[in-house]
Amino acid sequence: MKRREVLAVLAASAMTEVAGCEAQESPARYVKDIALPKPNVTGSVSFEEAITRRRSVRTFGAAQLPIETIGQLLWAGQGITSQDGKRAAPSAGALYALELYAVTPTEVIHYLPHGHRAETRATPDLRPELRELALGQASVGGAPLVIAVAADPSRLAPRYGARANRYTDLEVGHAAQNMLLQAAVLGLVAVPVGSFDAARAARTLALPPGQTPGYLIPVGFPA
Known part of the structure; x- marks a missing residue:
């Protein structure tokens, strides 16, 4: 093959790769907006008992979680709990850098x-890919629900500058613990997973630019 032809092939290949990256990194479009069932704010389990129950469990039953249970978990992580818009988990300056995504076998x-609403989009089962990028951890692929706690430090940066990343990491931890305790109250099992390729996870979930998952939390009924 002549040099000019080789260069043309290489250029075409590069253009194809760029186009593929752009398509993969484009944020997803959600096509359905739903009202979630009203969260329960008067549970029968004490805070102390919830702490006692919480354990990291990596095996799950096969049953899917109902939408009211999913909504309750998400509310515990980022639900609005006051008249002035304050949320269940603390945030530096009440700027709220987090977004929560719940992955089921059929949708995000x-x-x-x-x-207390959600937007949804139908997808192929993303759990096997999430498991692969989480170093093959079986809990990520085996749970009926995987919650991704994504963060956008740029929401905090105008006020906090270089401290924004640190404060965002703290916020991820606050929300994750809330949801883990809520799972314990609901009789569910869960495990926080921090060992995964965050950039790949953002692409798999088709997150908007600037949002990166800090935790994956597989959740389900006990095996």
Whole structure:
């Protein structure tokens, strides 16, 4: 093959790779907006008992979680709990850098705190790919629900500058612990997973630019 032809092939290949990356990194479009069932704010399990129950469990039953249970978990992580818009988990300056995504075998659910709503989009089962990028951890592929706690430090940066990343990491931890305790109250089992390729996870979930998952939390009924 002549040099000019080789260069043309290489250029075409590069253009194809760029186009593929752009398509993969484009944020997803959610096609359905739903109102979630009203969260329960008067549970029968004490805070102390919830702490006692919480354990990291990596095996799950096969049953899917009902939407009211998913909504309750998401509310515990980022639900609005006051008249002035404050949320269940603390945030530096009440700027709220987090977004919560719940992955089921058939869809991705993006939580919308205002109005306790969600937007959803149908997908192929993303759990096997999430398991692969989480170093093959079986819990990520085997749980009926995987919650991705995504963060966008740029929401904090105008006020906190270089501290924004640190504060965002703290916020991820606050929300994750809330949801883990809520799972314990609901009789569910869960495990926080921090060992995964965050950039690949963002692409798999088709997150908007700037959002990166800090935790994956597989959740389900006990095996």
